[in-house]
Amino acid sequence: MAGSQKTACVEIGGIPIALSTSDDRFLDLLRHRYEGFLSASPPEFELEFDLTPAGSVSDDDVRVRRNDGDDEWIIERGDFHARWDPRTGRGRVRQNANPYSLDSVLRILHSLILAERGGFLLHAASAICNGRAYLFSGVSGAGKTTMTRLAPPDITLLTDEISYVRPGGGGYSAFGTPFAGELARAGENCTAPVSALFFLEQGPENRVDVLPCAEAVRRLMRNMLFFAADPGLVERLFATACDFVDTVPIRLLTFYPDASVWDVVRNFAPDFNRNIQGVPEHA
Amino acid sequence: MPERCTYIARSTAIAARALAGEMMVMNSTDSTFFTLNEVATAIFQAADGRTPLRDIVRDRICEQFDVDIEQAQTDAEQFVAELSGHGILLVSSQPLSSDSTRETP
Numbered sequence: 345m346a347g348s349q350k351t352a353c354v355e356i357g358g359i360p361i362a363l364s365t366s367d368d369r370f371l372d373l374l375r376h377r378y379e380g381f382l383s384a385s386p387p388e389f390e391l392e393f394d395l396t397p398a399g400s401v402s403d404d405d406v407r408v409r410r411n412d413g414d415d416e417w418i419i420e421r422g423d424f425h426a427r428w429d430p431r432t433g434r435g436r437v438r439q440n441a442n443p444y445s446l447d448s449v450l451r452i453l454h455s456l457i458l459a460e461r462g463g464f465l466l467h468a469a470s471a472i473c474n475g476r477a478y479l480f481s482g483v484s485g486a487g488k489t490t491m492t493r494l495a496p497p498d499i500t501l502l503t504d505e506i507s508y509v510r511p512g513g514g515g516y517s518a519f520g521t522p523f524a525g526e527l528a529r530a531g532e533n534c535t536a537p538v539s540a541l542f543f544l545e546q547g548p549e550n551r552v553d554v555l556p557c558a559e560a561v562r563r564l565m566r567n568m569l570f571f572a573a574d575p576g577l578v579e580r581l582f583a584t585a586c587d588f589v590d591t592v593p594i595r596l597l598t599f600y601p602d603a604s605v606w607d608v609v610r611n612f613a614p615d616f617n618r619n620i621q622g623v624p625e626h627a
Numbered sequence: 628m629p630e631r632c633t634y635i636a637r638s639t640a641i642a643a644r645a646l647a648g649e650m651m652v653m654n655s656t657d658s659t660f661f662t663l664n665e666v667a668t669a670i671f672q673a674a675d676g677r678t679p680l681r682d683i684v685r686d687r688i689c690e691q692f693d694v695d696i697e698q699a700q701t702d703a704e705q706f707v708a709e710l711s712g713h714g715i716l717l718v719s720s721q722p723l724s725s726d727s728t729r730e731t732p
Contacts, residue, residue: 556647557646557647557651558646558649558651558662561651561660562662565653565658575640575655578653578655578656578658579642579653579655582642582644582653582655583642583644586644586646586651589646590646
């Protein structure tokens with residue numbers, strides 16, 4: 345029988361979202377999972393959870409679409425069905441009580457909110473070094489988790505899997521997230537201005553190479569998390585990717601997997617005229 | 628027999644942005660992404676739906692890039708065919724309405 349709704353407010357990337365459920369065990373689960381990201385801030389958005397009988401997490405592709413003739417978003421996968429209305433900031437989720445579905449719903453919701461605000465989620469590890477955030481992106485196996493494992497003790501890990509980026513202060517800031525990858529450890533709930541984005545490749549030695557702007561935009565868009573087949577938001581993300589590349593140094597970091605790679609990051613001097621550079625002509 | 632004109636216009640379903648001297652174009656319906664070289668950029672920017680392609684080649688490409696007109700026309704037609712195949716350019720034998728391509732700020 346459904347009891348009264350209980351709420352936990354989870355604040356990721358400075359965006360507090362109230363998660364409410366009548367199920368005490370599910371409430372405990374989400375409080376435990378997002379420990380470190382619980383907030384007393386007034387929520388900007390609200391999600392109410394209706395739990396279904398236990399089932400497995402789905403490998404299906406997620407489908408994110410707007411309701412016909414409406415602003416409401418429908419977010420579906422085999423293991424959850426969610427509706428979210430950006431006008432009211434409220435949504436409802438039907439899922440079973442597993443944390444992976446919960447993570448997925450939250451990630452998708454944040455990706456929609458961020459797209460409207462000029463930010464994005466990125467397949468990237470991120471960390472703070474000397475008060476500046478560095479992002480490390482790449483395909484699976486490129487070395488995101490390796491970079492975080494090699495990090496010296498004075499490095500603050502924001503995430504080993506999903507980086508959270510928002511515009512602010514004339515540039516961009518990265519925020520910690522609870523979305524963990526292979527490291528199975530949530531990031532620290534803190535933020536710093538982004539100093540550089542490195543696309544990772546492993547190699548016999550450490551070296552940093554400039555990426556032409558178009559290639560940087562292409563790689564950035566390829567690694568952004570975005571699920572909605574919505575042309576308006578895709579255009580918005582493209583504009584955001586171009587602005588990010590125009591603002592933040594983007595480099596290819598080839599690294600030998602030992603701790604010395606962090607010396608390269610530490611000593612990275614943004615000796616760039618933004619990312620403006622000559623590029624070879626191509627069709 | 629009068630020569631048949633080709634008119635080209637930018638699709639409304641694309642976003643374009645020039646960065647560091649490169650024109651990047653994205654089809655927002657399928658997220659395909661293209662970068663254009665200087666010649667392609669000149670054609671793309673001149674694709675107003677009203678100027679025949681042969682005039683664009685003569686007045687923009689040959690003037691600006693010092694190329695042979697026949698070769699330039701052949702290359703331009705190939706480029707237009709490629710981009711229209713990806714939904715970036717609209718092609719017609721009649722003038723098209725002015726484009727509403729959004730060049731991102």
